[in-house]
Amino acid sequence: MKIDFANLLQSHIEHKDEIQKAISKTIENSSFIMGKEVEALENELSTFVGCKYAITCSSGTSAILLALLAIDLQAGDEVITTPFSFIAAAEMIAFLGAKPVFVDINPYTFQIDEKLIEPAINQKTKAIIPVSLFGQVGEMDSINTIAKKHNLIVIEDGAQSFGAEYKNKKSCNLTTLATTSFFPAKPLGCYGDGGAVFCNNASLAKKIKSLRIHGQTKRYNHQYIGIGARLDGLQASILRIKLKYYVSQIAKRQQIAKLYKKYLVEKNIILPKISTDVKSIYAQYCIRSSKRKQIEKNLQNCHIPYAIHYPKPLHLQKCFDYLEYKKGDFPIAEKISKEILSLPMNPYLKENEIKYICTHLL
Template sequence: MNIDFANLGLAYEEHKLAIDKAMSKVIKDSSFIMGPAVADFEKNLNSFVGTKHSLTCSSGTDALLLAMMALNIQPGDEIITSPFTFIASGETIAFLKAKPIFVDIEENSFTIDPAKIEKAITEKTKAIMPVSLFGQVADMNAINTIAKKHNLYVIEDAAQSFGATHHGKRSCNLSTIGCTSFFPAKPLGCFGDGGAVFTNDDDLAEKINSLRLHGQTKRYYHKYIGMGGRLDALQAAILNEKLKYYCNDIIRRQYVAETYSRNLKSSIIKPKITPENTSVWAQYSIRVKDREQVQEKLKSLGIPTAVHYPMPLHLQECFQYLEGKKGDFPIAEQISNEIMSLPMNPYLTEKQIYYITEHLNTIL
């Protein structure tokens, strides 16, 4: 059996007629930059997430940059975040010459441990950036309480949790600013790069809108040093069509995850969703010993796997200047040595899932 890890082709074929029509309209109207499709998509994002302002942008990485620029993060400022994440979370902090301060993760959720955050706060701390992992958010209520106590901003890196909930409230609407990604492999993905920034603060929204347009307040008048951070209208049109069916995609992802969990034997360490959360299952990740050997055996059977992430940020070469070392964040380090993601998308069949779990149960 040959199994597709993300099935991006089927994600297009399922809604091909509607997507093609939406793309054709953008092309016919020649409204490629900040056209009606962008405005329509942002309006629909507001309705979906529940925020007052949704501002699309060129990528999830640029969404994080725009958030920090809007909050006036300066060189030398400190932002607390997770070491177990994609590079963008720490990279964008460093890009602005601020300092990423890593805090270890919870073993079950893989997200930043709120109980360890306060010890990392100093007079230079300006914000906390909790990172969603594999479809669920961190303990945002606990993190917001800490932030309020210390007068800090909270930037939710929700690149992997768009559509998930925390205490019944949507991800991206849980803090000062929420950021997400529409990278093709995300649960809601476009056909290129894309992202969005979310806030309920009018002043922040006005500034972010300007920053993504090179700091313009009106054409050729620039209040801020900004960036070319706009979402292409073609991508907005595609996402607008896919958003109509996204709730059903989440339900199907949940069914795939439940089927995995039901069929995998109890000795395998499976993902756990905390009671206050729902997940959009960006990944279905288990923990295994001898990961490379397991991956090779599965590959020989036509079962693809992935590792998110093999090295925590504090051990990456680009962060050597922070003087991190092995043993600093033992849970993140252990998880990075054991984590392995199985195929996850709304199109996996029961037969395919059974094939995967049957072989995994035998191997492990």
Template sequence: MKIDFANLKIQHNLYKDEIENAILKVARDCNFIMGAQIDELERDLEKFTAAKHAISCSSGTDALLLAMMAIDIQPGDEIITTPFTFFATAETIAFLKAKPVFVDIDEKTYNIDPSKIEEKITSKTKAIIPVSLYGQPADMDEINQIAKKHNLKVIVDGAQSFGATYKGISDSALGDISCTSFFPAKPLGCYGDGGAVFTNDDKLADKIKSLRLHGQSIRYHHQYIGMGGRLDTIQAAVLNVKLKYYEKDLKLRQDVASKYTQALNAKNIETPFVKDDRTSAWAQYSIRVQNRDEVQTKLQNLGIPTAVHYPMPLHVQECFKYLNLKEGDFPISEKVSKEIMSLPMNPYVTDEEIEYIVGNL
């Protein structure tokens, strides 16, 4: 058996005619930047998430940058986040010459541990960036409470969690600003790079819209230093089609995750933990194994692809040497990074494939 990790071809073929016609329409209209499809997507994202403002942008990375620029992060400011995440979470902080301040994770959810945040707050702290890792929102009540107490902003890195919920609220409507990614392999993916920023704050929304267009609100009149951070109209056209079916795809992802969990529990293999008051978008289905390299090689030889998200915590990355952190500073992140392994995860993993994967595992 040869298993596909993300199954992007199956999804394309399911919606092929609609997607290809939508792309063709953009090509024929020749409205490649900020075409009508952008506005349509943003309105539909607002309906889907119940966030007051959805602002599309060029990538999940640029979504984080726009969010930090909107709250006026300056060189020397500190932002608290997790060392166990994709590089962009901390990269964007450093890119703005602010300082990423890491807090270790909860060993069950792999999300930032709120009980360890307050001890890292200083007079320079301006924001907290919790990550909804693998698709599950962090402990937002506790995080928002800490932020309110210390007058900090909260930016949710929801790059992996579009469609997840926390206490019935969309992941995109948590915190002061929430960001997501539409990278092709994400739960809702476009056909290139893409992302979005969500907020319920009118002033922040207006500023983000200006920042993604080089800081202008009137053409050639620049109120802020911004960026060229717009989403291409072609990507919006693809997302407009896929968003119509996303509830169904999300449900299928959750079904696949449930089947994995049931089958793995029967083999006494530890499964991902999702808290009762939230749902995951299941960007990844990740388990932990002691002898990871050996297991991955054997599975690969059996036609079962796996991935590691993420093999090296950010505090030990070469580019963050200047932070003077070392191995041992965040023991849970370090331990998890050596054991974590993601299994094939997409809405179309079959029962037969799950049986084959789990049996061989």
């Protein structure tokens, strides 16, 4: 049985004709950078999320950078975030000369542990970046309350949670600023790199729009030090088609998660826990086991694809040696990094494939 981990090809085939027409139209209009397709996509993204402004950009990483530039993050400032994530958020904090300050995570949801945030705040703290990991959102009410108390800005990294909900409100519309990624393997992915920043503040939106085109307020007039981070028209035209069907894609992912639970419930592994107030989009389906090496061997023998998100916490990465964290500083993140494993997750998995995967885990 051949099982695809993300099945990006089937995602294309499903809407191939519409996508090819959209691409052809963009090429014929020679609207390769920004343009009407980008503007239309931004309107559709803001409507989907329920916020006033969606500003597209070149990647999820550049979206984080734009958000940090927009709040005028300076060298020496501190930003609290999670050590158990893809590196982008911590990397962009460090890139601007600020200091990533890590706090440990919830052992069941893998989200930043909101109870540990306040003790990490000091006079240098400027923002909090919770990463909405694997398709669900953390305890945003608590995080926003802490931020308000200490006059901090919250930036949700929603690269893996676009379309998820928290208390009936969409991810990317829960905080002062939010970002997402349209990397091809994301639940809503384009055919290259892409991202977006979301907010409800007109002045922040105006600044971010300027920052993504080298700080220009009008052609060759530069108010800010910015970057070149525009989304191209081809990616926008593709995303517009895929966004039309995204709600049904999320529903399929949620159904597949239910099937995994059905076939794994009696296995000696820890299943994903979704908070009561949250609807996950299951960007990944992650299990935990102290017998991960054996599971990996079983999956390899059966030619079942898998991934490990993430095998080494950020505080132990070589590039962050200068922060002087050490092994044992964040025991939950370290423990989970040794136990976590991502199973195939995409809207096209069949029940017999899921049953086959689960049967061969242990």
